[in-house]
Structure formats: C-alpha cells, structure tokens
Amino acid sequence: MEELIQMIRRGDRAALARAISLVEDGAPGSRELVRAAYRTPRNSRVIGITGAPGVGKSSLVDGIVDQLRSAGRSVAVIAVDPSSPFTGGAILGDRVRMKRRTTDPQVFFRSLASRGHLGGLTRATGDVLTLVGVAGFDDVLVETVGAGQSEVDVMKYASTVLVVLTPGLGDSVQTLKAGILEIGDVFVVNKADLPGADRTGAELEMMLDMRPQGGWRPPVIKTVATSGVGLDELARAIDAHYEYLKSSGNLKTRVRNRFLASIEDYLKREMVDKVLKAASTSGELERCLAALEAGEDDPASVASRLAARYLTAGPCSPLVRSEG
Amino acid sequence: MERKIRVLVGKPGLDGHDRGAMVVARAYRDAGMEVIYSGLHRTPEELARMAVEEDVDVVALSILSGAHMTLVPKVIEHLKKEKGGVLDVLVLVGGVIPREDIPALKAAGVAEVFGPGTSTEEIVEYTRTHVREKRAS
Structure with a gap:
C-alpha cells in the first residue's frame, strides 16, 4: 500500500x-x-459545488476547470451522482458536460456513486479527498448529487462552497428557508441568459443582506456556463473567498471540520455496526424487536440500552481502542 | 460484499445516436452496476482516459456510424498505452457492425460484439460472467 x-x-x-x-x-x-x-503532506484547496438537479453544476465544473487551468493550477474533480435505492446501480453522467479539458494531463476526473449515503456526497468522500490531495492537485472540485434543500454535507468537506441556482426556481420565500441556502460562500445564478435572472439575483442579495453583518459576505454571480459568461468573475470570487479564509484564520477551522466529519462517519459506521452485530449475535436484538411489536418497548429506550451494553463494555469496544 | 462492477458506456466518433447506449446503460444500472456515460463525440484518447480514471471493468462502445474499424482499434491502442501495454478491461462493442468485421475486431482485442436485436439481458449476463472471470484470473 x-x-x-x-x-x-x-x-x-x-x-x-x-x-x-x-x-x-x-x-x-x-x-x-x-x-x-x-x-x-497535502494542501489542496477544496471547492464544493451544489444545487438542484439540472441547474448546470456539471457544466459549471467544466468551465471552472478551464479557468483554474488557465491560471496554471492543476485540478481534480470528484463528481457524485445517486445510486438506485433498489438495485444499487447508478448512472454517473457528470462527464457528459466535460468538453474543455478532457485530455489535459493536469486534470483528473472521477465519478462516484452515492451508494446509499444521504447528504449529497458518498461515505468515502473524506478519504477520497485525501487521496487526491496526495496526488498533489492544487484544487479539488467536489460536485454533489442534485441537491434538494437539506443535502448540506458538502460544507463539511469544502473550504469554499458554491451554491448554484437558476432563474425561476420559486419566489422569494424560497430564499428565506433554512438549509442549502445557508451554506453558500459564493452564490451562482447560472443560465443567466434566461428571463428572471435579475430577479433571482436580487432576491438572493436581499436574503444575504438580512444575515448578520461582519465576516464574509457571499457574492452573487451570474453565469452562463455553456458559453463562458461570468466564469472569470466566478474564479476571482473563489480566490477572494480563499484569501479571506486564510487571512481570517477560518481556513484552519474548515480543514478541522473536514477531519471531524470523517471521524464522525467512521464512528457511526463502527459503533452502529458493532452494536447491531453484537446485539444480534446475543439474541438481544430479536428480543427487543419482539418487545416493540408487543407494544412493551420503544426504539429510543432500546437504542440507549444496547449502546450502554455494547459500547462501553470490555477492552475490545471501538471507543477504548480508538483512544489507545 | 462483492465489488461493484463499473462500466464505461462510450460513444466514440461523430455519430450522434445514443438511444442504444442509453438503453444499455439503463440495463446495466438496473443490474446493480455503476455506469459512467461518456456523452457524445468522444475521441479514442478521451475514452481511454475516462476508463483509467473511472477504474472501470468494462468499456462498452456504441457505434452506429460505420467507423468501427478505425475507432475501436484506436480506443484499444490508447487503453493499452494508459495501462503500460496491457489491456485489462473487457471491451465490448454494440451497434451496427457487419458480420464480416467481427473477426478483425476480436483480433484487435474486443471481447464480444452485440448487434441489433441483442437482448439487454444477454448483454448484462455476458458482462457479469466475464467480469467475474477476469477478476478471478
């Protein structure tokens, strides 16, 4: 290895x-x-790109890769698309929009299937980012699955998050809602040649002005990814945000958050797997399920009991081992 | 858990008909495989790059333009170049391929050619069996 x-x-x-x-x-x-x-050692800049299906994330990735390459930076792209919850299969179509830098030796592109992971990314994201970092790419673009309103995992892994919208996605109430619109460091109104782009832009600006003042004020940038309009301005905004992170000391926090997210993921995996496995081997899980069916127990109590029994006991428990 | 089978469904050259490629991609998806679709008008070099970066087991090329005798050997040549001279993926060809061209394509490294009328079940079954064989060897 x-x-x-x-x-x-x-x-x-x-x-x-x-x-x-x-x-x-x-x-x-x-x-x-x-x-x-x-x-x-590795120090790639990680840029996340998220937004609803069809807003043009993949086309923007193509355009941003081109901008970054023009600035002399090497780029890796990690693009996630959903797996079928029924068959586990997936169609990974993010490459279809890659037109500009398809055989550039300083570009790497990898499609990943979400494999049942919610939150817009895949379970392996943190580790994959680290591997790409080892390869020494200056920038890594992480494109999420087409996100709804609450797929916000990308904020845990990226140092700069682009939230992509298009005109006509709804009225101003949409911009007040919690979730994906809270995580953007840069907002992109793509397909800005469509009617309503100015209004979408203005509504976003209003939403952003209602946030507490101070710190970074996310810019709103209009682009037409396929023709290249606004891409240079977008690249400048990404750079500006990164400079802000460095000078304000927030970059360290973001990188820490990324590690924390990975630890959290592994912990959940280890702990949930171990508890369920142990409880099922001992037959306790079966008894708990029967008690639930009979109306004599509840899931929260069962979970507390199983956790108390199988997580803290013995030197083999994952908690003890990870400290040792 | 068995490793997922990853397939690149590729459209080399100038033909713009991807209905067949889409149907095959969908069949692979429904069989639980992960399918990377290349999009239209890809060069052999681009397809080889994709196959390497996506770490696929299978490269399934769909060609209806009649240029298969030029395009397919070139894709294979680039695939070998990327992997140090070895062809370690299963190369399949689908589309309108005259019967008399099949021996030459197979000699160039194509594992199987699926013409019009092939059922998707047959393609999926062939792929699954031969990927398993390849992995085991």
Whole structure:
C-alpha cells in the first residue's frame, strides 16, 4: 500500500483511480492505504459545488476547470451522482458536460456513486479527498448529487462552497428557508441568459443582506456556463473567498471540520455496526424487536440500552481502542 | 460484499445516436452496476482516459456510424498505452457492425460484439460472467 501511495505521489493516474476504488469498496488493505495517505503532506484547496438537479453544476465544473487551468493550477474533480435505492446501480453522467479539458494531463476526473449515503456526497468522500490531495492537485472540485434543500454535507468537506441556482426556481420565500441556502460562500445564478435572472439575483442579495453583518459576505454571480459568461468573475470570487479564509484564520477551522466529519462517519459506521452485530449475535436484538411489536418497548429506550451494553463494555469496544 | 462492477458506456466518433447506449446503460444500472456515460463525440484518447480514471471493468462502445474499424482499434491502442501495454478491461462493442468485421475486431482485442436485436439481458449476463472471470484470473 505504501508503494501505491508512492505511485500516486508520482502522478500515476491509474494508481490514484485504483486507490479510490479500494477506499470506496472498503476493500482489504484500504484502511492501511488511508492511514498512509493521511500521513502524507497535502494542501489542496477544496471547492464544493451544489444545487438542484439540472441547474448546470456539471457544466459549471467544466468551465471552472478551464479557468483554474488557465491560471496554471492543476485540478481534480470528484463528481457524485445517486445510486438506485433498489438495485444499487447508478448512472454517473457528470462527464457528459466535460468538453474543455478532457485530455489535459493536469486534470483528473472521477465519478462516484452515492451508494446509499444521504447528504449529497458518498461515505468515502473524506478519504477520497485525501487521496487526491496526495496526488498533489492544487484544487479539488467536489460536485454533489442534485441537491434538494437539506443535502448540506458538502460544507463539511469544502473550504469554499458554491451554491448554484437558476432563474425561476420559486419566489422569494424560497430564499428565506433554512438549509442549502445557508451554506453558500459564493452564490451562482447560472443560465443567466434566461428571463428572471435579475430577479433571482436580487432576491438572493436581499436574503444575504438580512444575515448578520461582519465576516464574509457571499457574492452573487451570474453565469452562463455553456458559453463562458461570468466564469472569470466566478474564479476571482473563489480566490477572494480563499484569501479571506486564510487571512481570517477560518481556513484552519474548515480543514478541522473536514477531519471531524470523517471521524464522525467512521464512528457511526463502527459503533452502529458493532452494536447491531453484537446485539444480534446475543439474541438481544430479536428480543427487543419482539418487545416493540408487543407494544412493551420503544426504539429510543432500546437504542440507549444496547449502546450502554455494547459500547462501553470490555477492552475490545471501538471507543477504548480508538483512544489507545 | 462483492465489488461493484463499473462500466464505461462510450460513444466514440461523430455519430450522434445514443438511444442504444442509453438503453444499455439503463440495463446495466438496473443490474446493480455503476455506469459512467461518456456523452457524445468522444475521441479514442478521451475514452481511454475516462476508463483509467473511472477504474472501470468494462468499456462498452456504441457505434452506429460505420467507423468501427478505425475507432475501436484506436480506443484499444490508447487503453493499452494508459495501462503500460496491457489491456485489462473487457471491451465490448454494440451497434451496427457487419458480420464480416467481427473477426478483425476480436483480433484487435474486443471481447464480444452485440448487434441489433441483442437482448439487454444477454448483454448484462455476458458482462457479469466475464467480469467475474477476469477478476478471478
């Protein structure tokens, strides 16, 4: 695995691709791989791109990649599309819009399926970002699945979040709602050649002006991704936000949040898996389910009891081990 | 859990007909596979890059333009170039391919050619069986 890391560092694109698959699949050896990756210096700038399906995220990614390359920066793209909840299959179509830098050696593109993970990304996101960082890309663009209102995971992983909208997505009440509109560092009104773009822009500006003053005021930028209108301004806004993060000390917080999000993910996985497995082996899960069916128990009480029993007991519990 | 099968459904060259590619992509999806769709008008070089970066098991090319004898060997050539001379993915071709061209395509490295009238079940079954064989070897 150490060898694979070395190959990634040397810029071997097949090695990076293979490593991402290993991590995604949780294959044997992937833990070791991730362990080595986190211990390798890396400092990619992570830019998240989110918004409803069809607003033009993929086309914007194509345009932003082109802008960043023109500025001499190497770029990796991680694009997530949903998996079918029924078959586990997926159609990953984010490459369809990639037109400009398709064989540029300083660009890497990888599509990931969400594999049942909610929140707009996939479970492996944090580890995949670290692997891409090992490869030494200056920038990583993370494109979420077409997001509704509450897929806000991207804010945990990106240092700059672009929220993409288009004209005609609803009236001003929509901009008051909680959720995705709260996480934007830069707002993009794409397809700005359509009627209503000015109004959408103005409503966003109003919403942003109602926020507490001080700190970073997210700009609202109008773009037409397919023709390139506004992309240079967008690239400047991304740079400006990054400068703000660095000078205000917030960059450190964002990176920390990313690590925290990954820890949280692993913890949930380990703890939930262990408790359910232990409770099912001992037969207690079955008894709890029967009690629930008979109307003699409730899920919250069951969960507390199982957690108390299987998480804290014994030196093998994941909590104790992760501290040791 | 078995590793997910990843498939690149590619449209090389100048033909703009992707209904067949879409139907096959959908069939793969419904069979639980992860399908990367290339979009139209891709060059052999672009498709090879995609196959490497997406770490796919299968490259399924859909061609209805009649240019398969030029395009398919070029895709395979680039695939080999990207992987140090080895063709380690299953290359499938679908579309309008005259029967007399099939031996030459297979000689170039294509595993199987699926012409008009092939059922999606057959394509999915072939893919699943041969990916398993390839992984086991």
